[in-house]
Amino acid sequence: MALDTDIFIDKLIEEGYTHLCVVPCSFAKNVINSAINSTNIEYLPCASEAVACSVAAGLKMSGKKPIVIIQSSGLTNMGSSITSLLNPYGVTFPILTSWRTYKEGDSEIQHKHLATELPKLIEAYGYEHTILNQEDIDTAISQINHCDESFTIGVIKKDTFSKVELLEEHVLDLSNYTPRSEFLVKLNEMFKDTNTLFIGTTGNTSREMYSFMPDTNNFYMAGNMGGALSLGLGASLGGKKVFVLGGDAEFVMHMGGLTTAGRYQDIDLTYILFDNEQNKSTGGQNTYQSHVDYINIAKASNLNVIEKVITSLDDFSDIIESLTENYKSNFIYIKCGLDDETPRPPLDVVKVKEFN
Numbered sequence: 001m002a003l004d005t006d007i008f009i010d011k012l013i014e015e016g017y018t019h020l021c022v023v024p025c026s027f028a029k030n031v032i033n034s035a036i037n038s039t040n041i042e043y044l045p046c047a048s049e050a051v052a053c054s055v056a057a058g059l060k061m062s063g064k065k066p067i068v069i070i071q072s073s074g075l076t077n078m079g080s081s082i083t084s085l086l087n088p089y090g091v092t093f094p095i096l097t098s099w100r101t102y103k104e105g106d107s108e109i110q111h112k113h114l115a116t117e118l119p120k121l122i123e124a125y126g127y128e129h130t131i132l133n134q135e136d137i138d139t140a141i142s143q144i145n146h147c148d149e150s151f152t153i154g155v156i157k158k159d160t161f162s163k164v165e166l167l168e169e170h171v172l173d174l175s176n177y178t179p180r181s182e183f184l185v186k187l188n189e190m191f192k193d194t195n196t197l198f199i200g201t202t203g204n205t206s207r208e209m210y211s212f213m214p215d216t217n218n219f220y221m222a223g224n225m226g227g228a229l230s231l232g233l234g235a236s237l238g239g240k241k242v243f244v245l246g247g248d249a250e251f252v253m254h255m256g257g258l259t260t261a262g263r264y265q266d267i268d269l270t271y272i273l274f275d276n277e278q279n280k281s282t283g284g285q286n287t288y289q290s291h292v293d294y295i296n297i298a299k300a301s302n303l304n305v306i307e308k309v310i311t312s313l314d315d316f317s318d319i320i321e322s323l324t325e326n327y328k329s330n331f332i333y334i335k336c337g338l339d340d341e342t343p344r345p346p347l348d349v350v351k352v353k354e355f356n
């Protein structure tokens with residue numbers, strides 16, 4: 001049985017909770033949708049789990065009642081905030097983490113370690129954990145209240161929440177944009193059978209590369225969200241010609257990597273940001289990042305930025321062709337639309353520890 005999600009959110013509001021600080025997980029999709037639909041609790045999407053934790057601490061220390069919702073893979077990102085802010089200062093609020101399981105060949109490799117070790121990680125942070133009751137809302141709410149007052153982390157298992165669709169006004173319409181697959185097919189044509197390394201980011205970019213770029217030299221980084229540019233920097237400093245294909249949520253998670261990458265000019269590194277305005281792989285939640293000027297951020301970090309927002313395949317091919325003659329640390333920004341779901345790359349192609 002699952003909790004009735006809208007009633008759950010209403011009860012949180014009745015209890016005085018004010019903000020939901022979130023980095024999405026598909027396990028929490030319904031509760032996120034319900035919070036976005038509601039006008040009485042503020043949905044506060046965060047660039048990373050560390051950001052979510054610090055924002056929530058600031059809210060709590062100012063008299064508000066925040067809740068943090070994240071994926072188990074991101075609990076590690078909160079390590080410093082937990083051990084060096086919440087713990088020593090005695091600040092508490094509910095942190096709810098999904099608990100991703102792992103089945104060999106059927107789950108993403110990023111979840112393998114914490115599928116068994118999550119309770120030990122929570123314990124190492126100095127917290128207890130409580131698995132959120134999936135049958136009785138009042139029990140679940142009292143668990144959350146307990147987390148609000150103690151060093152206890154709430155754990156969300158799959159199917160804890162009943163289905164909630166986003167209200168029409170919150171659904172993104174990307175139908176005017178070229179789907180990402182068409183840009184990937186173009187790259188596949190242009191770099192077929194070359195040794196150029198394509199690093200795909202966590203989220204749907206990697207999955208779509210597996211379907212639409214069968215002839216290129218691909219590395220699927222199914223995890224380490226936010227680390228793709230830096231992985232690419234290391235690879236290019238190691239002598240590879242590298243393209244990193246990123247998503248808008250991945251790009252901001254550890255955006256400090258941009259300032260490190262900007263130090264290096266004579267390397268074969270190109271970052272292509274595919275902005276579909278959403279976390280496609282965790283349920284399509286809007287990233288609410290339309291205030292971000294990606295082009296100028298990359299420029300100010302000293303990357304060689306293509307100033308034009310790319311929306312057409314023709315512009316894309318021209319720009320890629322011009323780059324291949326003159327590599328530097330390049331940044332290309334594409335506004336793209338959505339493709340249907342594609343399968344995950346299988347374990348044997350994902351689990352690679354040396355680049356080709």
Ligand SMILES: Cc1ncc(C[n+]2csc(CCOP(=O)(O)OP(=O)(O)O)c2C)c(N)n1
Nearest residue numbers: 074203204225247248249250278279280281
């Ligand atoms: C540290 C961490 N936090 C959260 C997640 C869950 N997660 C996986 S993909 C993703 C969103 C990716 O969105 P984006 O980069 O825009 O790519 P898209 O899926 O839209 O192509 C999130 C939040 C994760 N894998 N790791």
